[in-house]
């Protein structure tokens with residue numbers, strides 16, 4: 001392997017700074033233009049989503065059953081068909097503190113480097129001090145748990161962007177936070193653990209000896225690298241043992257968590273309108289689907305209505321965890337211990353063991369039911385890239401745009417660069433919107449491996465597709481139409 005210390009800086013030297021005007025970089029929204037409602041796409045889907053199933057009866061699970069683990073408000077939002085849901089004032093206050101609205105920036109230097117006629121815009125969710133979009137979901141989750149009288153929250157961590165900002169929001173509402181942090185990331189991301197502990201959270205490497213499920217796995221496989229599916233199972237075990245004290249909060253995947261992220265796309269849409277631009281491509285990385293959903297949903301609604309049929313929606317994942325590009329649309333558990341209801345999703349199986357890589361937040365076996373639905377129905381396309389090509393793209397972004405992107409987000413950048421190069425080949429002036437959902441300032445170990453040329457390109461491990469339900473999710477929906485209507 002050769003090192004990556006010098007490229008692509010040398011290439012940049014070919015482009016003098018005065019060649020392009022340095023204006024119109026950033027579109028800012030005034031603070032009072034912050035969205036005050038979340039957008040619920042379920043109101044605008046052409047058909048209802050297939051139901052969640054109870055794993056024992058294989059029949060639709062009543063929403064109330066989820067109140068054993070989630071707050072009442074989360075459950076209400078999960079199944080709501082209301083188009084607009086009001087953001088409570090304390091949550092808006094926390095959004096403003098982020099600060100929101102976040103900037104939208106034109107990536108002129110990147111365009112210049114790629115020598116492309118395409119326009120590339122980034123929505124800057126990385127400006128959050130904790131590093132990512134995740135704060136848009138942790139603020140309401142902590143608020144609702146506090147408002148409903150719970151004392152603590154359990155959550156899983158992969159990249160630990162979600163749990164870091166959650167630690168702060170739990171402290172804000174005087175709640176305990178217990179984090180199960182996938183072991184490989186726990187070992188590689190000591191900085192994240194320190195942040196969470198500094199904010200007062202309790203952090204366990206997962207699989208852990210804190211739960212029966214964790215102990216069982218450690219006994220069979222002491223060096224298990226962990227996965228989000230195992231961490232979720234550990235969280236659920238804690239909550240189900242003491243449900244009056246704890247609530248469980250899932251960092252992505254669920255409809256309500258995706259909906260809380262729509263402030264991102266609502267702002268981006270307004271910001272683009274201010275400069276009279278509409279994207280041809282909306283690009284984002286997908287772990288469980290929340291950042292990308294939040295950015296794209298307010299644009300997707302135009303496609304669903306037929307107002308903007310040409311817009312393309314591109315979701316990008318890691319080659320090592322190909323949950324959508326190789327996933328099968330079927331019912332699967334959200335966790336490895338098979339505790340959750342069965343969800344209709346694209347999945348590579350809840351027993352999938354992701355190989356160790358640096359994109360901890362993309363190492364999940366399934367995809368949000370809403371994103372899965374949009375892919376299966378052809379409204380959205382999925383792409384996968386290998387770790388080294390993704391880090392190479394991140395290096396280009398670092399050297400052109402001056403920001404160190406999170407390894408997860410770098411997947412979106414890699415794809416945006418590919419699209420911009422395609423525009424160059426075809427001479428097309430397309431507009432590409434990228435959700436720059438996180439910074440990578442705590443992921444420097446991965447970057448160092450990349451620079452030294454020692455970053456591996458792990459292959460996916462064995463995929464065992466789930467077979468809990470033989471019928472297609474749409475057939476199940478038809479079968480239970482009367483119950484779920």
Ligand SMILES: Cc1ncc(COP(=O)(O)O)c(C=O)c1O
Nearest residue numbers: 161252287288289290291361438
């Ligand atoms: C920066 C960043 N981007 C993306 C993701 C993937 O999650 P999601 O698809 O829910 O946005 C994570 C998850 O931890 C993350 O930290």
